[in-house]
Amino acid sequence: MLSHSVEEGPLVNRFRACWDELAPVGRDAGSGGYLRYAFTPPELRLRDWFRDQAAARGMALTEDGNGNLFAWWGDPGTGDAGSDGAILTGSHFDSVPHGGAYDGPLGIVSAFLAIDELRAAGMAPARPVGVAAFVEEEGGRFGVPCLGSRLFAGAIDPDRAAALTDAAGTTFAAALGRRPAGARPDLLGNLGGYVELHVEQGRALAEVGAPVGVASAIWPHGRWRLEFTGEANHAGTTRMADRRDPMLTYAFTVLAANKEARLRGAHATVGRVRVEPNATNAIPSRVTGWLDARAAEPETLTELVAALRTKAAERARRDGTELVVVEESATPPVAFDTDLGARLARLLAAPALPTAAGHDAGVLAGHVPTAMLFVRNPTGVSHSPAEAAGDADCAAGVRALAEVLAELACR
Numbered sequence: 001m002l003s004h005s006v007e008e009g010p011l012v013n014r015f016r017a018c019w020d021e022l023a024p025v026g027r028d029a030g031s032g033g034y035l036r037y038a039f040t041p042p043e044l045r046l047r048d049w050f051r052d053q054a055a056a057r058g059m060a061l062t063e064d065g066n067g068n069l070f071a072w073w074g075d076p077g078t079g080d081a082g083s084d085g086a087i088l089t090g091s092h093f094d095s096v097p098h099g100g101a102y103d104g105p106l107g108i109v110s111a112f113l114a115i116d117e118l119r120a121a122g123m124a125p126a127r128p129v130g131v132a133a134f135v136e137e138e139g140g141r142f143g144v145p146c147l148g149s150r151l152f153a154g155a156i157d158p159d160r161a162a163a164l165t166d167a168a169g170t171t172f173a174a175a176l177g178r179r180p181a182g183a184r185p186d187l188l189g190n191l192g193g194y195v196e197l198h199v200e201q202g203r204a205l206a207e208v209g210a211p212v213g214v215a216s217a218i219w220p221h222g223r224w225r226l227e228f229t230g231e232a233n234h235a236g237t238t239r240m241a242d243r244r245d246p247m248l249t250y251a252f253t254v255l256a257a258n259k260e261a262r263l264r265g266a267h268a269t270v271g272r273v274r275v276e277p278n279a280t281n282a283i284p285s286r287v288t289g290w291l292d293a294r295a296a297e298p299e300t301l302t303e304l305v306a307a308l309r310t311k312a313a314e315r316a317r318r319d320g321t322e323l324v325v326v327e328e329s330a331t332p333p334v335a336f337d338t339d340l341g342a343r344l345a346r347l348l349a350a351p352a353l354p355t356a357a358g359h360d361a362g363v364l365a366g367h368v369p370t371a372m373l374f375v376r377n378p379t380g381v382s383h384s385p386a387e388a389a390g391d392a393d394c395a396a397g398v399r400a401l402a403e404v405l406a407e408l409a410c411r
């Protein structure tokens with residue numbers, strides 16, 4: 001059993017050395033946030049870093065034809081290994097625009113360092129241990145979150161994924177360089193569990209004074225594209241009574257989303273909008289907004305979105321505009337494997353906490369026993385340059401992940 005007394009100093013220094021390598025990759029000098037979109041130069045650089053880390057450890061590297069990378073400690077078997085299957089850990093490299101440094105990469109760096117800790121403690125894998133880098137977790141380039149893990153798990157049609165486009169019209173298939181392979185039951189069937197380490201995207205651990213926590217659940221959540229269509233016209237010569245201005249209906253809908261969410265203790269955000277033709281002196285022809293809505297219970301989420309659609313449709317009629325709502329992605333409630341979660345909470349003497357953030361673990365949880373570890377974030381802020389995690393807490397996260405991998409996969 002890996003001793004708890006792994007000295008902070010050397011492990012913190014190893015973490016910091018790793019972290020300093022990645023810190024400049026994709027960092028925006030202006031905001032201090034990260035621009036790491038799938039298959040763009042910064043993310044490709046991180047993929048190279050992943051391959052180098054695997055090679056430096058003599059770990060076999062596999063790719064699944066969907067853009068996901070896997071590095072293996074122990075021979076990655078194939079076929080249905082059932083509960084004795086491989087244990088996978090890891091996370092994602094991509095970021096939201098100007099996102100934080102830790103959301104994603106922390107899970108991958110911690111996985112490699114945890115394997116180093118296990119090897120240094122003289123351990124060997126009784127079951128293959130894999131490190132995953134799942135592509136397009138944020139949906140920041142192609143619009144569907146957890147795209148890589150959804151493809152891997154067969155949770156999205158590969159043809160739909162292939163045709164997704166970025167702002168420049170490049171398809172996912174073009175960026176990937178092939179039609180995505182889609183579901184990989186040969187790999188998935190070989191997994192006996194998935195444990196993802198992630199920076200906490202909130203302040204619960206800071207408030208209870210714990211460096212590491214275990215996830216108990218992920219709130220159901222989804223994304224809806226709201227297309228408001230009106231009539232383009234001159235901003236100066238068009239009388240107010242003659243307008244069919246979609247910006248009005250859009251603005252009303254954003255305020256209504258906020259109100260309806262607060263009424264239900266749910267979360268609703270419209271953080272992304274596109275205006276056409278987007279001219280100061282032209283009434284828009286169309287305004288497209290993306291709703292991100294989440295709630296602790298699926299019924300609450302369904303009710304929130306239904307109420308919003310009704311209110312927005314009524315307002316559209318009043319404004320003489322049209323509204324089309326398209327669900328772009330939906331994530332049902334994720335209940336992590338309770339036995340595994342309880343086992344890890346006991347093993348680590350760590351608190352269990354729910355999250356409203358989506359993760360690749362939320363996708364894998366539908367297929368293999370899955371758990372998540374969180375590392376304290378003193379600011380509690382995420383999807384922002386203000387996201388933070390202390391080196392000592394990150395080292396504690398590495399140690400915790402090493403304990404978990406020792407417990408689940410080593411002898």
Ligand code: HGY
Binds near residue numbers: 145357358359
């Ligand atoms: O959006 C999310 O919840 C996650 O950070 N991708």
Ligand code: MN
Binds near residue numbers: 096103138383
């Ligand atoms: Mn994120």
Ligand code: MN
Binds near residue numbers: 103104358359
């Ligand atoms: Mn993340």
Ligand code: MN
């Ligand atoms: Mn003019």
